[in-house]
Amino acid sequence: MPLRRWWEHAQKIAGASSVRGLGVGAEHWLQVASDVADAGGLLHTLWVNREPAGDAAVYGAYLTELGVLVAELALPAGGESVYYPGLEDIFPAASRLQRAAFDLSGVRSGDPDRRPWLNHDRPYEFVRVDGEGVHEIGVGPVHAGTIEPGHFRFSVVGEKVLRLEEHLGYVHKGLEQRFTQLPILQGHRLASRVSGDSAIAFSWAYCQALEGMSGRALPPRAAWLRAVCLELERLANHLGDLGALGNDAGFAFGLAQFSRLKEDLLRAVSAAFGRRYLFDIVVPGGVAVDVSSQAARALAEVVRTVCAEIIELRGIYDEHEGVRDRFTGAGCLAPELAARLGVLGLAGRASGQARDARVDLPCAPYTELAVAKIVQQGGDVAARVAVRFEEAQESGRLLRRLLAALPEGEHAVTVDAPAADAFGVGLIEGWRGPVLVALQAGPAGSIRRCHPHDPSWQNWPALEYAILGNIVPDFPLINKSFNLSYSGVDL
Amino acid sequence: MSALDWITQVLEMVVALAAAPALLGWVNQCRAWLQNRRAPSLWLPYRSLHKLFHKEAVIAENASPLFRIAPYVVFGAMVLAAGIIPSMGTRLPLVVSADAIALVGLLAAARMFMTLAAMDVGTAFGTLGARREMMVGFLAEPALLMVIFVASLVSSSTALPAITEHLASGHLGLSPGLAFSAVAFILVLLAENARIPVDNPATHLELTMIHEAMVLEYSARHLALMEWGAQLKLFNYVCIGFALFLPWGVATGHIGPVGLLVAIPALAVKLAAAGAGLALIETVSAKMRVMRIPEFLGTAFLFAVLGLLVHVLLGA
Numbered sequence: 001m002p003l004r005r006w007w008e009h010a011q012k013i014a015g016a017s018s019v020r021g022l023g024v025g026a027e028h029w030l031q032v033a034s035d036v037a038d039a040g041g042l043l044h045t046l047w048v049n050r051e052p053a054g055d056a057a058v059y060g061a062y063l064t065e066l067g068v069l070v071a072e073l074a075l076p077a078g079g080e081s082v083y084y085p086g087l088e089d090i091f092p093a094a095s096r097l098q099r100a101a102f103d104l105s106g107v108r109s110g111d112p113d114r115r116p117w118l119n120h121d122r123p124y125e126f127v128r129v130d131g132e133g134v135h136e137i138g139v140g141p142v143h144a145g146t147i148e149p150g151h152f153r154f155s156v157v158g159e160k161v162l163r164l165e166e167h168l169g170y171v172h173k174g175l176e177q178r179f180t181q182l183p184i185l186q187g188h189r190l191a192s193r194v195s196g197d198s199a200i201a202f203s204w205a206y207c208q209a210l211e212g213m214s215g216r217a218l219p220p221r222a223a224w225l226r227a228v229c230l231e232l233e234r235l236a237n238h239l240g241d242l243g244a245l246g247n248d249a250g251f252a253f254g255l256a257q258f259s260r261l262k263e264d265l266l267r268a269v270s271a272a273f274g275r276r277y278l279f280d281i282v283v284p285g286g287v288a289v290d291v292s293s294q295a296a297r298a299l300a301e302v303v304r305t306v307c308a309e310i311i312e313l314r315g316i317y318d319e320h321e322g323v324r325d326r327f328t329g330a331g332c333l334a335p336e337l338a339a340r341l342g343v344l345g346l347a348g349r350a351s352g353q354a355r356d357a358r359v360d361l362p363c364a365p366y367t368e369l370a371v372a373k374i375v376q377q378g379g380d381v382a383a384r385v386a387v388r389f390e391e392a393q394e395s396g397r398l399l400r401r402l403l404a405a406l407p408e409g410e411h412a413v414t415v416d417a418p419a420a421d422a423f424g425v426g427l428i429e430g431w432r433g434p435v436l437v438a439l440q441a442g443p444a445g446s447i448r449r450c451h452p453h454d455p456s457w458q459n460w461p462a463l464e465y466a467i468l469g470n471i472v473p474d475f476p477l478i479n480k481s482f483n484l485s486y487s488g489v490d491l
Numbered sequence: 492m493s494a495l496d497w498i499t500q501v502l503e504m505v506v507a508l509a510a511a512p513a514l515l516g517w518v519n520q521c522r523a524w525l526q527n528r529r530a531p532s533l534w535l536p537y538r539s540l541h542k543l544f545h546k547e548a549v550i551a552e553n554a555s556p557l558f559r560i561a562p563y564v565v566f567g568a569m570v571l572a573a574g575i576i577p578s579m580g581t582r583l584p585l586v587v588s589a590d591a592i593a594l595v596g597l598l599a600a601a602r603m604f605m606t607l608a609a610m611d612v613g614t615a616f617g618t619l620g621a622r623r624e625m626m627v628g629f630l631a632e633p634a635l636l637m638v639i640f641v642a643s644l645v646s647s648s649t650a651l652p653a654i655t656e657h658l659a660s661g662h663l664g665l666s667p668g669l670a671f672s673a674v675a676f677i678l679v680l681l682a683e684n685a686r687i688p689v690d691n692p693a694t695h696l697e698l699t700m701i702h703e704a705m706v707l708e709y710s711a712r713h714l715a716l717m718e719w720g721a722q723l724k725l726f727n728y729v730c731i732g733f734a735l736f737l738p739w740g741v742a743t744g745h746i747g748p749v750g751l752l753v754a755i756p757a758l759a760v761k762l763a764a765a766g767a768g769l770a771l772i773e774t775v776s777a778k779m780r781v782m783r784i785p786e787f788l789g790t791a792f793l794f795a796v797l798g799l800l801v802h803v804l805l806g807a
Binding site: 135136137138139143144145159246248249250251252253255256257260320322323325326471472473474475476 | 522525526527528615616619687688691693694695696697698699774775776777778779780781782783
């Protein structure tokens with residue numbers, strides 16, 4: 001059955017613009033997945049919902065050209081003996097999601113890789129590479145820099161990397177369980193902290209799902225202000241990354257300049273919104289802070305100067321022989337491989353994967369903005385740098401447009417808690433890639449289940465491939481060019 | 492041997508010990524200014540050393556005695572090297588014991604101990620750094636020797652003071668042969684002192700380090716000696732550069748206290764200029780891929796050989 005038929009059978013789900021849900025039997029679970037793959041779609045996320053009574057359901061959310069298709073497979077009660085067919089052969093990204101889902105719920109997939117992922121109580125066996133002169137370098141989980149923890153096991157010959165295996169989960173916080181202890185109208189605060197650099201993306205996706213379930217339409221001014229925040233978050237993160245990438249190539253001048261620009265931007269954000277980083281700005285029904293027209297003009301002016309300076313700095317990066325040499329050809333992820341691994345967002349667009357939820361599945365106000373999709377084919381560090389430079393300019397353009405024409409009206413409306421068992425899905429293109437939040441309401445304004453998904457789930461495994469054949473000292477640069485979230489996948 | 496020669500000798504070593512951290516502080520200051528940052532204090536390296544000397548040393552359980560003595564050997568070698576480089580005067584009593592080739596050997600011995608100590612504890616990073624350091628070393632040493640040979644041919648001696656005296660007494664300006672080897676020497680200096688574009692002294696990325704990876708396991712007084720040793724190494728290299736290419740201001744022959752009084756400010760001015768130049772080179776370049784280092788040092792060797800050829804062919 002082609003994807004379109006599944007889509008026609010599926011029921012509309014509240015939240016993002018085009019989401020449908022489909023209950024499938026065990027016999028169709030794999031069929032839906034392979035039909036999605038045949039139609040060029042990919043697995044976005046997978047989670048398991050286990051009721052206290054013991055019966056469970058596994059959900060697979062697919063990104064397709066028609067929209068987000070959520071397939072639900074109900075599983076009978078039966079404890080450890082219950083299996084559902086694994087999707088890892090069709091979508092390699094499913095493997096870690098399934099292992100994490102087992103660690104969280106105790107419901108196992110048929111995946112032969114049974115190593116734990118989030119659960120660090122059991123020992124973890126790395127794949128060993130044998131051969132003359134092969135040795136292992138273990139890096140982390142604690143690193144020399146102030147970054148999040150994660151372990152990287154390199155198998156190398158000389159300086160050349162034969163294999164990299166990641167072991168994450170060191171910042172597992174029990175987020176999904178914590179969600180179920182919060183009132184549904186408060187969950188956005190935790191959502192904005194799933195991965196701090198994507199605070200707006202996560203909290204918007206959460207609120208999008210919630211507002212859809214409550215049937216409350218967002219006032220235009222609130223939607224526009226959310227888009228302002230989302231683009232500011234994108235611009236600030238791109239500025240930080242561009243500086244850090246220069247620094248990792250030993251070009252500290254770049255770090256100094258981009259840090260200065262980022263600081264200018266953060267101060268302007270602070271002047272407009274009252275906080276440098278945009279936690280708790282997006283609230284159910286709108287935004288927490290309104291922006292005066294004066295502040296909007298001042299912010300637009302800062303964005304204009306910052307973007308003009310980015311163009312100048314791009315000239316320096318592009319023409320600097322040493323920097324260009326480090327960026328070009330390093331950490332190459334070919335478009336075919338990126339497609340196979342289902343790489344999402346910025347890293348995907350740098351490897352020819354032309355997906356951007358702001359264009360493909362836009363919500364207001366992106367429906368009116370005609371966002372330019374920025375795609376590069378190179379797949380190397382230089383391509384990821386180029387995508388950042390161009391997206392920063394595009395964000396600058398969007399910001400100036402949004403700030404110049406903020407609609408009048410309320411910046412927030414009150415939202416009532418949705419009915420018990422209401423289900424919604426929010427999908428927002430954060431700076432790293434598409435962020436999805438699946439939300440199910442419980443009785444009396446509680447949360448039955450909330451599953452936040454960061455695109456890093458798909459992109460961490462891609463990093464293991466991008467490093468192959470490169471030399472060990474290029475890893476930090478390649479890693480930084482992906483700049484993936486630890487917190488967002490450790491949950 | 493007059494008393495003044497001995498005073499010069501002691502003074503040179505004391506000045507090297509005292510001024511080496513300041514030179515590094517000065518380079519870091521210039522780097523910060525060139526990057527439009529506010530600069531750290533010139534005295535920061537002294538404070539860091541002071542802090543490290545007052546900390547409790549932690550040593551890996553499986554460390555051998557080699558690991559403990561290496562900082563002293565490295566530091567001692569650098570102090571001794573400072574004693575044979577004519578940074579202020581050329582009549583140095585210690586010099587009779589070692590010429591320029593022995594100096595290269597002394598630096599190599601320090602490297603040997605440092606890399607062995609880095610591998611001693613058996614961590615991946617130490618071994619990684621030691622391996623890279625040996626790669627840099629075996630490529631840099633021939634280039635350095637070749638540079639010294641050019642200067643030796645010009646002045647018919649392998650003793651650094653004799654070379655300095657000969658060059659200082661000559662006409663102002665560099666001969667073409669020495670100009671080529673000066674370029675080679677700058678490349679060697681960058682590589683040997685773990686500066687950009689070969690290594691990044693400011694990085695926190697373990698996987699990219701060369702020098703820093705080797706001293707990762709050291710703490711407290713051992714780390715202080717290693718760092719001070721590295722600062723002395725930079726100081727010594729810069730002073731070798733002065734001895735070979737910019738010998739002006741150095742007290743030659745039996746000049747007396749007046750010569751020394753000229754030599755000290757002359758050295759300070761030259762160090763300030765060299766530090767600023769080093770910072771400029773580091774600011775405008777990015778760190779190269781490790782695999783490019785052989786090319787870089789191959790270029791250094793090539794320049795040194797060109798210097799030799801130019802000298803032989805032009806007789807200049």
